[in-house]
Amino acid sequence: MKKHLLIFAILLLTILTGCQQKTIELGKNSFTIEKNISYGQDPEQKIDLYIPENTSHQKDVFIIIHGGGWRGGEKSQLTSFTYSLMKKFPQHIFVNMDYRLATSNRFALPNQTDDIKSMMIYLEKILKYKPKYILLGNSAGGHLSMLYAYQFKDNKNIKAVVNIVGPADLNDPGFKNYDDYYFVEKNLIDPKIIRNNESLMDFGSPTHWINKNSTPTLSFYGTHDQVVPLSQKRILDSALQKNNVYNESYEFNGTHLS
Numbered sequence: 219m220k221k222h223l224l225i226f227a228i229l230l231l232t233i234l235t236g237c238q239q240k241t242i243e244l245g246k247n248s249f250t251i252e253k254n255i256s257y258g259q260d261p262e263q264k265i266d267l268y269i270p271e272n273t274s275h276q277k278d279v280f281i282i283i284h285g286g287g288w289r290g291g292e293k294s295q296l297t298s299f300t301y302s303l304m305k306k307f308p309q310h311i312f313v314n315m316d317y318r319l320a321t322s323n324r325f326a327l328p329n330q331t332d333d334i335k336s337m338m339i340y341l342e343k344i345l346k347y348k349p350k351y352i353l354l355g356n357s358a359g360g361h362l363s364m365l366y367a368y369q370f371k372d373n374k375n376i377k378a379v380v381n382i383v384g385p386a387d388l389n390d391p392g393f394k395n396y397d398d399y400y401f402v403e404k405n406l407i408d409p410k411i412i413r414n415n416e417s418l419m420d421f422g423s424p425t426h427w428i429n430k431n432s433t434p435t436l437s438f439y440g441t442h443d444q445v446v447p448l449s450q451k452r453i454l455d456s457a458l459q460k461n462n463v464y465n466e467s468y469e470f471n472g473t474h475l476s
Contacts, residue, residue, distance in 0.1 A: 241271070244301065247308035257340035260318050263333060266293060267341075268304060268312040278350045278377060279341065280307065281334070282314040285357025285383075285475070287398060288326040288406060289319045296356070303354075311349065313341060317362075320401075325408040327422060331366045338375075350377040353433075357446070357475065360384020360437075364424035364454075367433040381437040383446045383474055386454035387426075388419040392447035425457040432458065437467040445474040 242249050253266045270277065282300050284291045293314045300314045317333040320326035334353075342348055353363035353376060360381040367379045385393055388402060396402070407418045420426045435458060439451040451467050458465040 242268075242301075244305045244308065247272075247304075249304060249312075257315075257337045258333070262316050262318050263336070264293070264316045265337060265341075266297070266300075266314040267344075268300065268314075270308060270311065276345075276347050276349060277309060277311045278352065279311040279313060280352050280354055281337070281363075282312065283317070283334070283353065283355035283359035283362050284314075285355065285359045286319070287401070288330065288358045288361075289321065289401070291319075291358070292316055310352075311345075313337065320405055322405070325405060327365075327407045328411055330362055331369065334362065334366045335370075348375055351375055352378045352380060354380035354382075355384060356382040357384060361386070361424065364435065365422070365427070367435075368424050368427035376433050379433050379435045381435060381454075383439055383443060384424075384437075384450075385446050386424050386450045386457075388423045390447070390449055390453055392449040395447070396445055425454060428457045428461055428463065430461045430463065432461060432463045434464040435466075437465070439467070439469055440472040440474060440476075441469050442472060443474045 240251050242251050248271045249268045250271060251266070251268050254264050255267055257263050257265055280303060282293070282296050284293055284296050286292070293316045296314055300312055304312055315333070315337055318324065318329045338351065353367055355361070355363035361384040363379050364381050364384055364386060367376045370376070387393065393399070403418070407422050409418065412418060412421055437451060437454060439446065439448055441448060448469065451469065455465065455467050
């Protein structure tokens with residue numbers, strides 16, 4: 219009997235600590251933190267939520283989207299980065315999200331952009347208002363941030379995109395040197411969602427969706443990046459400028475994520 223009670227206690231503790239809520243002090247500001255909140259049925263559909271304690275008015279929301287080649291990575295990789303942003307933007311809510319990773323049996327798209335949408339719907343139920351969003355991602359997360367914002371260009375709630383070394387044009391010959399480009403061609407996008415003879419690589423390219431109503435964009439690309447080459451910055455800049463979309467882009471002296 220004691221053994222069964224011990225097992226029960228361990229299981230109960232696991233359940234109760236699955237979503238951890240606490241307060242963190244960052245300088246003169248404090249945030250309520252709740253980790254591993256489920257926004258869907260899949261175990262990978264979880265967020266960490268950071269809300270400023272002085273919530274006297276409606277806040278804009280940063281959505282942080284990790285990289286990892288669409289089939290790897292996790293939100294914990296950007297926890298420290300999220301804390302640094304919280305110090306600089308203490309009047310904002312922050313969401314650090316996981317999403318369903320691609321596998322040999324599951325395409326990245328549309329699952330991953332669907333997860334962004336599902337997470338927003340869930341968050342709005344919690345907040346009880348529709349906030350303005352800043353989508354911020356690195357690598358594959360940068361790609362997803364741009365793709366979601368540009369595809370859903372009628373969504374006026376997306377205030378800005380911050381893209382850090384995200385693939386912008388999957389047709390770019392320079393990007394085809396990516397050592398996992400076969401995955402991009404074969405496993406990134408479910409062919410069933412393609413219509414009107416559109417190519418898979420066009421559909422998955424954020425630049426393909428840019429028009430004059432697209433979201434203002436801030437981008438960063440490494441000068442020695444062998445994964446997402448600097449040519450991606452030039453292509454993205456050109457598409458945004460051609461459509462008179464506000465954008466800024468910067469080069470840093472480094473490789474893909476360093």
